[in-house]
Amino acid sequence: MSEKQKISLNVNGSNYEREIEPRTLLSDFIRQDIDLTGTHVGCEHGICGSCTVLLDGLPVRSCLTFAVQAEGRLVETVESLDSDGELSVLQNAFWEHQGLQCGFCTPGILMSMKAFLQENSSPSREEIRDALSGNLCRCTGYHDIVDAVVAAAAASQTGEADRT
Amino acid sequence: MKPANFDYYRATSLEHACELLSQHGDDAKILAGGQSLIAAMNFRLARPPVLIDISNIDGPNEIVDEDTGVRIKATTTQRTAEHSPSVRNRLPVLAAAIENIAHFQIRNKGTVGGSIVNADPASELPAMSVLLDAELQVISASGEQIIDAEDFFITYMTTALQSDEVVASVLFKEPPTNSGWGFHEIARRAGDFAMAGSAAIIALDSEAICTYASIALFGVAATPVRAKEAEAALVGKNVSDELFEKAALLVADVVEAESDVHASEEYRGNVARVLTVRALKDACDRSKAALGLGK
């Protein structure tokens, strides 16, 4: 039995201090230790992207990260997107365009796309597909997700909201 | 699956990591980006009793211009290298290769050094290190040495690194002036491990005679390989499509592919040749463009 590690990190604007086994994956830490179950685990191979969170603003696979590696860092999950129940521009675009069906892959996609749109504010459909290729979806066939991201980019361009 | 237990140490610097390595010997593994290691640990295929974490050392990302090339600190993320102006301007083939590594979520965390030390023969970075005659700066508690990329890869997932050594930085040599590059890999889906890949650097003179050639293949043997016979068949000759086809036939000498669920060894060998021709053509076109020669 190995020694537990103390970690402290910021998740969605709140500071957390916990003692955990170093082998605890960040995905499990988020879901079990701090009860944010919006981030989902689809494979633990680093392939499906359901577990994508932002680590210091960059999307990463939380299943391929030990929680101890997030020491002192900022983690953002899907729960950080809405404002007290008011959907963000990106979330709204997904709702309008049915960019989801069963919803399991959706949180990971939202986090990847949030970061992507911050770097590329008016992407082509092809660029969106390329950026999306690291998140697997089994229900939608991706078409409506691309529509949603196009709409979110357009809505942000016209300045309808200043948060994505 | 969930990983097995391990003792965890956080290194504050690469030197500190070396001290820890020499304390724990064969039991210890270095954790950098973890994109390969943690995946293997999640399958319980890898169960290192000790992990030394270098992912949070001071200033993990560092890219320095040197005379002969660009030196990338081993803990630099693939993303940082991909976007670095030094890399994009002086080593465009490296930038192109990194763009092909998995997906951007992986590159945000995976490191240049980590991928090279992982030594998966289907990976892009080990292949780029042999293509560009890289020098690996290897340190340990007892000293430092330089290992050339061509001596670094022993076999599948195995390098010349001793258990108390860490790669500190990689110097990728800049190709000759006015050379051109080509990079082709094929995979069943965008972002997958390559079934096979070929990268080439060609330098021409003003008469379109080849003065330099480097060809590296990945996914076709137990390590990334330089196709030296094919390179020799090009140097000193006037370039043409026919020459490229002939030279590409010689890559068969370095192809020792295996059959797996995606492709047979015959397929890989054949495709290695096809991709080499394409990489050579692209490299040639780029070199001609750099020299202002017409096609």
Add this chain to the structure above:
Amino acid sequence: MKEPIEIGGVTKHIGVARKRTEDPQILMGQAKYVDDIKIPGTLEVAFLRSTHAHARIVEIRSEVAKQHPDCHRLVTAQEFSAGATTFFPNTRGTLKPVVMPFIAKDKVRFVGEIIAVVVAPTRYIAEDIVDLIEVEYESLPAYSDVEDAMQNDATLIHEELGTNIYYSDSYTSGDVDKAFADADLVVSEKVATGRTSAAPMETRGVMATWGWDDTLTVWSSTQMPYPLRTSIAANLSIPEQIIRVVAPTVGGGFGQKAHFFPEEFILPWLAKEFKQPVKWIEDRREHLLSASHAKQCTIYMNIAFKSDGTMTGMKVKNIGDSGAYSQYPWSGLIESVAANNGAPGAFTFPTISFETVVCLTNKMSTGAYRGVGWSAGCYAREMVLTKAARLLGLDIVDLYRKNFIKADEFPYITATQQTYDSGDYHKVLDKCLELSNYTQLKSEPRKMSNGKLRGIGVAFFVEQTNWGSRSAAESGFPATLHDTTTVEMDPSGKVTIKSGQFSHGQGLKTTLAQVAAETLGVPFEDVKVVDGDTATGAYGMGTFASRSAVIGGGTVIRAANDVRNKLLKIAAHVMEANDQDLTIDEGKIYVKGSPERSMTVAEIAYITYFDRFTRPDEDEIEPTLSATRHYDPPAAYANGSHAVAIELDPETGLIDIKRIVAVEDCGNMINPKIVDGQMRGGASQGIGMGLLESLDYDESGQLKNASFMDFLIPNAMTLPDIECAHIVTPSPYTEGGFKGAGEAAMLSIHIALSNALADALSDHEGTLVPMVTPIGPQEVINLINNTNQPVPR
């Protein structure tokens, strides 16, 4: 058969592409899947799974594991030896009963089979303890090729059966031999379809607790909560009335989760036995190893043609690879029997004979997955058509037009006794050809200036939908399916739908509310759908086999109509009008033509509940505003067409899909946007099946690619936009005129893709038509080199 109810009022809600009610919760990360539900004190389960494909279990050494300080329980078949038999008593052929133990007893029959169960505080620790268990196996010959397992001298996988072939049937209609003797052309091919997994993004998961009041609650990521409840009661000898099964938000199912798995009995047993909450969440490796597989058939297809393209007869033998067991509850017949019963497709075959054989192998069991049986069966038929077309100097479209059932021939009884209700196949095909520019693309040269080859392929399908008892019987599965929905109006006039149907992504909380709002005349926002929980629902089989639009919609129409009629009778009394003269629209009840004299639904509801002086006498009209109705519809057959345009790199065998067109006729649509979603999702899975997905076992029965690294499902770059179009020919038989739509693409798009490949290679020597799925680069190169043999799997 009763006449369908005409939905009263304006079609305000049906055919509306409204946003889905369920989405905001999902988008905010608040929707709860099984693993998101936290119960204090829950222990986690990990399984020791067999590493051998076929072996006797000599000994299980678990003492060291049991001594681990955190080992709460360690269970083997010694402690829990229940199992299940999948057996349909009145099938056409001979079916032997195959027994599936929930925990392997004396032998293991596939890699991944459960041998032991560990209960511990966390999954991490449970896996540590599993690592400490040692198993001594005595290896037996293992079969990964079904035709090897069929041999007379093959080692028996289930000794008590005396054979590995546990089902066979045959059927003939018309003089097939004469048709073949008189034919101008006979094309015979062996077609081998690859093995795949539905692989929803949420793996399986089960949680179970035993309550203080001696009740059992089971959460499962299942498509069938009520039947699971019934099955748990039967298999664990627990009274059904104390069992509650909850399917919370389910992250995709596609038919794979419409089975009963050993884990769904082991976890409840643990909860009952040890009185502690227990949870098991499947990891992806377990999933690929031990959640039901699908699509693998070996089909010998023979079709007889006249030189003008008329098809005069079909002879087909379908060998189903059942895996180690007969997947519970649909059985291992699900692929081959469904395929053969649907063999004629859209065509007027005058004669047909089919033979079905289902045989055991040492692999995971085969079960239902979107397009069950038909994906493989249609592929075999259609690839033979494509080859025949080329040999006859025709296009596949010519064969289609020549042999289609015509629009005025419905209802049409096929050569296999299926009754197709309605359709206009020519119209649908023409629409697809027009949208895809088929004729134009066909006329362009195959070779492109960049060295690639272009190809365009088209395919047409007929899909049997709404699996009720009659559809199931028409496909060869004589079972009684039971579906109901309760519609309740509360004193405030708001409506709750308690359905036996529920979503795993289809948006039923939205579509069923649309149907209820339409039928009742209330605003959409006043309708709430509750589902997935047997404590608060109504008995139903669940959602699978494209049934919830018709059966969910149909039960809602019937029950809502009852409530509407009651409401109007009460309103008529209160408003002193004739109930035939009243109408309800947007929550207002008024005399037709005189909207100024109106009362609200809410007012009438309140009066019904609490004003005995104003409402009619309760002995005349009982003051209840709820109804539970049942619906077991006749089969309804949807149809459609796909076109796929590709660019092929002939040197690498890689296919780049440039364009996809999908045309669907699923009768009246409740929510066209949701139908589009089904068309697009189905297209993606169909492309996966046709291009990428293959679960590969080696000769010793080891699964070589039990991870998402090597088992490849489509990503966003694999396919382009999917352009959807709709034709509507309502079903004359179903409530609402609806037909199902979920499986469509799985009967057709992989065919269109292979046709595109054949088209791209049409200038090559030989008639190069693929006869396998998937068509990965290796298979394409084999085809180009004209080896054209199924790649050994």
